[in-house]
Amino acid sequence: MSTMTFGRAINAGLRKAMEEDPKVVLMGEDIGKLGGVFRITDGLQKDFGGHRVIDTPLAESAILGTAVGLAYRGYRPVCEIQFDGFIYPAFDQIVCQVAKLHYRTQGKVRMPITIRVPFGGGIGSPEHHSESPEAYFTHTSGLRVISVSNPQDAYTMIQQAIASDDPVLYFEPKRRYHTKGEVDESLDLSLAPSMETARIVTQGTDVTLVTYGPLVPTARDAAVAASDEGISVEVIDLRSLAPIDFAPIEASVRKTGRLVITHEAAQSGGLGAEIAASLTERCFNYLESAPVRVTGFDIPYPPSKLESHHLPDLDRILDGVDRAMGRPNSLSGLEG
Amino acid sequence: MSTMTFGRAINAGLRKAMEEDPKVVLMGEDIGKLGGVFRITDGLQKDFGGHRVIDTPLAESAILGTAVGLAYRGYRPVCEIQFDGFIYPAFDQIVCQVAKLHYRTQGKVRMPITIRVPFGGGIGSPEHHSESPEAYFTHTSGLRVISVSNPQDAYTMIQQAIASDDPVLYFEPKRRYHTKGEVDESLDLSLAPSMETARIVTQGTDVTLVTYGPLVPTARDAAVAASDEGISVEVIDLRSLAPIDFAPIEASVRKTGRLVITHEAAQSGGLGAEIAASLTERCFNYLESAPVRVTGFDIPYPPSKLESHHLPDLDRILDGVDRAMGRPNSLSGLEG
Amino acid sequence: MLRNETGPAAGSRNERGQDLETVQLISAAGERLSHPEFDPWVADVTEAQLTGLYEDMVVIRRIDTEATHLQRQGELALWPPLLGQEASQIGSGRALREDDFVFSSYRENGVAYCRGVDLTDIIRVWRGNASSGWDPFEINMATPQVIIGAQTLHATGYAMGIQNDGADSAAIAYFGDGATSQGDVNEAMVFAASFQAPVIFFCQNNHWAISEPVGLQSHVPIANRALGFGIPSLRVDGNDVLAVLAATRIALERARTGGGPTFIEAVTYRMGPHTTADDPSRYRDANELEDWAAKDPIARVAALLQSKGLLTTELQDAVQAKADAVAKEMRAGCINLPDPAPMDVFANVYSTPNSWLDRQRENYSRYLAGFSTASEGGK
Amino acid sequence: MLRNETGPAAGSRNERGQDLETVQLISAAGERLSHPEFDPWVADVTEAQLTGLYEDMVVIRRIDTEATHLQRQGELALWPPLLGQEASQIGSGRALREDDFVFSSYRENGVAYCRGVDLTDIIRVWRGNASSGWDPFEINMATPQVIIGAQTLHATGYAMGIQNDGADSAAIAYFGDGATSQGDVNEAMVFAASFQAPVIFFCQNNHWAISEPVGLQSHVPIANRALGFGIPSLRVDGNDVLAVLAATRIALERARTGGGPTFIEAVTYRMGPHTTADDPSRYRDANELEDWAAKDPIARVAALLQSKGLLTTELQDAVQAKADAVAKEMRAGCINLPDPAPMDVFANVYSTPNSWLDRQRENYSRYLAGFSTASEGGK
Numbered sequence A, B: 001m002s003t004m005t006f007g008r009a010i011n012a013g014l015r016k017a018m019e020e021d022p023k024v025v026l027m028g029e030d031i032g033k034l035g036g037v038f039r040i041t042d043g044l045q046k047d048f049g050g051h052r053v054i055d056t057p058l059a060e061s062a063i064l065g066t067a068v069g070l071a072y073r074g075y076r077p078v079c080e081i082q083f084d085g086f087i088y089p090a091f092d093q094i095v096c097q098v099a100k101l102h103y104r105t106q107g108k109v110r111m112p113i114t115i116r117v118p119f120g121g122g123i124g125s126p127e128h129h130s131e132s133p134e135a136y137f138t139h140t141s142g143l144r145v146i147s148v149s150n151p152q153d154a155y156t157m158i159q160q161a162i163a164s165d166d167p168v169l170y171f172e173p174k175r176r177y178h179t180k181g182e183v184d185e186s187l188d189l190s191l192a193p194s195m196e197t198a199r200i201v202t203q204g205t206d207v208t209l210v211t212y213g214p215l216v217p218t219a220r221d222a223a224v225a226a227s228d229e230g231i232s233v234e235v236i237d238l239r240s241l242a243p244i245d246f247a248p249i250e251a252s253v254r255k256t257g258r259l260v261i262t263h264e265a266a267q268s269g270g271l272g273a274e275i276a277a278s279l280t281e282r283c284f285n286y287l288e289s290a291p292v293r294v295t296g297f298d299i300p301y302p303p304s305k306l307e308s309h310h311l312p313d314l315d316r317i318l319d320g321v322d323r324a325m326g327r328p329n330s331l332s333g334l335e336g
Numbered sequence C, D: 001m002l003r004n005e006t007g008p009a010a011g012s013r014n015e016r017g018q019d020l021e022t023v024q025l026i027s028a029a030g031e032r033l034s035h036p037e038f039d040p041w042v043a044d045v046t047e048a049q050l051t052g053l054y055e056d057m058v059v060i061r062r063i064d065t066e067a068t069h070l071q072r073q074g075e076l077a078l079w080p081p082l083l084g085q086e087a088s089q090i091g092s093g094r095a096l097r098e099d100d101f102v103f104s105s106y107r108e109n110g111v112a113y114c115r116g117v118d119l120t121d122i123i124r125v126w127r128g129n130a131s132s133g134w135d136p137f138e139i140n141m142a143t144p145q146v147i148i149g150a151q152t153l154h155a156t157g158y159a160m161g162i163q164n165d166g167a168d169s170a171a172i173a174y175f176g177d178g179a180t181s182q183g184d185v186n187e188a189m190v191f192a193a194s195f196q197a198p199v200i201f202f203c204q205n206n207h208w209a210i211s212e213p214v215g216l217q218s219h220v221p222i223a224n225r226a227l228g229f230g231i232p233s234l235r236v237d238g239n240d241v242l243a244v245l246a247a248t249r250i251a252l253e254r255a256r257t258g259g260g261p262t263f264i265e266a267v268t269y270r271m272g273p274h275t276t277a278d279d280p281s282r283y284r285d286a287n288e289l290e291d292w293a294a295k296d297p298i299a300r301v302a303a304l305l306q307s308k309g310l311l312t313t314e315l316q317d318a319v320q321a322k323a324d325a326v327a328k329e330m331r332a333g334c335i336n337l338p339d340p341a342p343m344d345v346f347a348n349v350y351s352t353p354n355s356w357l358d359r360q361r362e363n364y365s366r367y368l369a370g371f372s373t374a375s376e377g378g379k
């Protein structure tokens, strides 16, 4: 066990994966000498060389497109997208190639590509630096999408993503990079919980609160605050966003009868809609109230002085919990 | 009133818009002499000239990116994307520029850009020619998304889209291009129902069936078939996919207590999830069963010999209706 | 005046593209022209090999015609003809080594033939049976790419892999004149140049991108494009199988010896429609077709063989027999292709189980089963 | 050997980029060099105007320094310095006419200054108050573009609009050396060349894209790139304000007279970090900085003015006073900027009402109101 930051844990996971498999190569803008703008790849080019930690020209479509070619050649590319908002130039290669090549070639060609995306807001950055584009990818068949919320998961799940023969989008909550936590680097990957499983963070009996990535700590805090008011909240960290591990959520909702989902991405068409719809399908007769979504608004990411009004925070989550509980002191209007 | 095909109706609507506003320009691949691969722009270059019906080089990002520049200059560009599956190279320009410029410039710059996308399957085409990418855009704040299901709407709504000061994605169900219908070309645009309103296609009392674009006729047929079995289905054509006109759906579901949604796009994260989640929020106490989704599977669009197994058809919609009704003869497994 | 004033600084020589000669080794009339730089690269081509190239071209034209017939007869949903581009495809395809890797568009069925593809595999996609026909690793050729230009990046990435492996093979990307306008193709050149990857950019300029003439994509020769990326470029008569063979060999040799990427523009012509769904009479002049018919890639090799006394009746019969046999085999393969099974729709989306899809598969399987069990027909 | 053999066909002259001279009108030491093609384009520059260019450069450097201080003092979240690029920005910015339209990246605050931007508007974005600072139509300059290269297409489209309107103005796109690798920038050149649009591609090659040296993007001069698209290209010393002015005027004249697009590479250097968040010591050599410090764009004009006896104490004082006043005005504007109102978060997403957003706005407004009414503090 060692204590390390979130960012350091990803770095350690990358290093481990590179040590164990010479076919693992990292690609991206500024990931070499600089170690990436967030220093996640710090020191790796120095230790593994420029042919394994590849500083690429400034072109995201090419990063993903050449990763496809490298995968054809037997490599396992790990592509860094510098910020969430810069993934769109690569969208075509991700959606039409990375996601579909295994299907297209009837399983002959595998695409073990990992796409690392620092995502989400809360760091006071200008436009395009705080987006939550995960729903575009969870709706794209052929991809797997995961997000991590703590250093231990960051460390193990980056390795699991790289080990996956399917392409994986790995969403890193950038505002948590400096959070510290215990990481067991000796953990046997095959014994670690699969990256496809959800995790119960806090047990509870009144409301199920589902989230992922940056809002997991916020949700945990909300559960503590709610317990002061006598509401017992069960917090679930999705970890895998596509596919979602519905079983534990289903079990939880059957117990609590109430569901709140929170994410930073815009509400309409966001992942919350899928979770609400799927859980309603699975637990309709157990639900005491409609699933509640506490999310970012349907707006472009706002200027940083306004971001606190866009991002769900503890109060807004508690408000959502109140809504789910049908509590009259709920501050916001009840839907419907 | 004249009878014309769906495709012809779009053509007539484009012509009308071009006649009325010299700032309307069409842009796209092969839209000039050829009139587009579906002949939707047939004859327009001949009549309006190459500067208003612009055959562009083969680059979708550039089509949208130069449209942005033209919009800055006061033009109202109408961009044709040749097939649904070719919109992704333009994704960055659509999501980061077209959708966000009005917000970014605090309302100073308008983006009256219409993006015409022939979409959906059922025409026996190879990969990338039958996709339903609408959910990517309905989740993108700053865009409006509409889809048309009959020649009259095709005619009026393309004009409304072009007249909109906001960017509009106009999804054309390509397998219906040859469907004929009555079109009133004398209709005053300002009197026609707004492109943002949903339309009740068939009234009914037992189940609300929501769809849009290519599946509207299928849903109508399903309602007829269901009525033979004594089930009264209310079919609603969304017309606007973002924002969705929830009021009439809400009213319908409060009446029927049951909701079925059908679309061709993959289920997970599709528009059906948003509709199910929103209606559950709005009508939880009126719902007799969980909203049912009848959709394409979570797969890349399959080879054409298999597309009938991917696309929802009359039988699968009826099966969904059965599920919503809780009928024991439902062929598929009940969720949950 | 402006143009003149800024002439030299603006690099007017390249602006007009006058530098790049279009290399020809066989004239349209079938004469063998000499070219000091290219000749050495085809000096080893024996008469038998020349005859082989001729046969190849006849065979792939026959494949193309047969497939077009199959489409007209309703056996294929669509077919993208290569008519007119035989020399470009055979000249380049035959230059490749087995361990080179091809990334092509939808039109390179002649290249696939060179790679030894199973004939039935060629038409699987166009019959609608599968999203692709063959195992890329069996013939070292990726299956056809439909997204214009995307494959150029794949080829570049593959070449970066070759380089990392220290191998001396090469990757080759085939694409059209229209594709050169796509960002991906230009980014591929940036990466290839930056990493000096052993990749060949093989552009078949067939003068059309569906209805758009090449002049809409570029008013200077397409071969010029690569120079601005620091990639050497060759421009050859794409209807001249020897010139194409030589150019591809030059580029391959450069790739194998650490010389980095090469761009080849093969100037040819799409004699047919874009696909069987297209109607070129809407947008192109019949005269243009006639002009190009006079430059037919097969006729000129036939004339060359004739001048060498090699175009015997036996040869012609043998070649025709081969072509017919191939066409027959393909037709039989096509017609006998069993339809895919309904549940195949779910296969191979992922390489390991996926809970979302598994659930949908189970439900759909139960749904389908319902039709057979509910035989009295609830519906 | 290979390279030689294919030399001429491969257009080796351009491959090596030897053709393109880097034009200089003022040496690093401040001598006025003569250049037959460029001289006429700055022959009308009076001594007063030269002094004006000097002042402009001093002022924008002062703006830049002030903004960097503001960032260090916590008044700005971030700042992208232009230090070292003053000549590129002033030389080009001052060449423009009011009705020309600028599409820039985040670094062209000097160009914005030339356009007459309100000083407070420059820092709105970097203080986090707004997604952009000014009304593009008031100064005919789009607000800064963060997505690398995207604005080159906007400029090209705008220029197509100018053309359609029959106007004689031009659009100019500013972008960096790193941007040239993006598909969008290359597609912009395709469109600009195809339509002969009156657009200028103004590339400030400041040698770095964050931590990546320009050699990673291209191993040939960036100015070469445009030639392959059929776009004439000029390469100038980007630290030489007169050379930049001349080049931009040449390009503008071409644009105004139907001559189509021009590419300008201004060879300059980013003397500071990429942004205030960057630490260049991690990736670049201090010697490089020193070399470039000797080529300072302001110092050389000062030397030139000196040699002409124009650099009087009065002038220096006046320029300094102006710079200080501008800096003061900007600082005051910055510090006094009121925070945006919470509900502004919903403003201007659409130009007409949107039911989804209206509902969210109402709910959030009620939610916020709850905090003030529920004063005893439910939570």
Ligand SMILES: Cc1ncc(C[n+]2csc(CCOP(=O)(O)OP(=O)(O)O)c2C)c(N)n1
Pocket: B029, B058, B060, B082, B086, B089, C105, C107, C146, C147, C148, C175, C176, C177, C178, C179, C180, C206, C208, C209, C210, C270, C274
């Ligand atoms: C990204 C994308 N946009 C548009 C298309 C539609 N399309 C298919 S082929 C084609 C023309 C291609 O022309 P070219 O590159 O010259 O190749 P050719 O067909 O002549 O071999 C177009 C526009 C596509 N397949 N992909």
Ligand SMILES: Cc1ncc(C[n+]2csc(CCOP(=O)(O)OP(=O)(O)O)c2C)c(N)n1
Pocket: A029, A058, A060, A082, A086, A089, D105, D107, D146, D147, D148, D175, D176, D177, D178, D179, D180, D206, D208, D209, D210, D270, D274
């Ligand atoms: C599409 C995209 N990818 C990545 C980035 C992150 N990024 C911001 S500036 C920059 C370097 C740009 O370099 P250059 O074009 O040379 O301009 P300079 O900063 O030197 O002015 C990068 C990679 C971005 N803003 N947009």
Ligand SMILES: [Mg+2]
Pocket: C176, C177, C178, C204, C205, C206, C207, C208, C209, C210
């Ligand atoms: Mg072509």
Ligand SMILES: [Mg+2]
Pocket: D176, D177, D178, D204, D205, D206, D207, D208, D209, D210
């Ligand atoms: Mg730079």
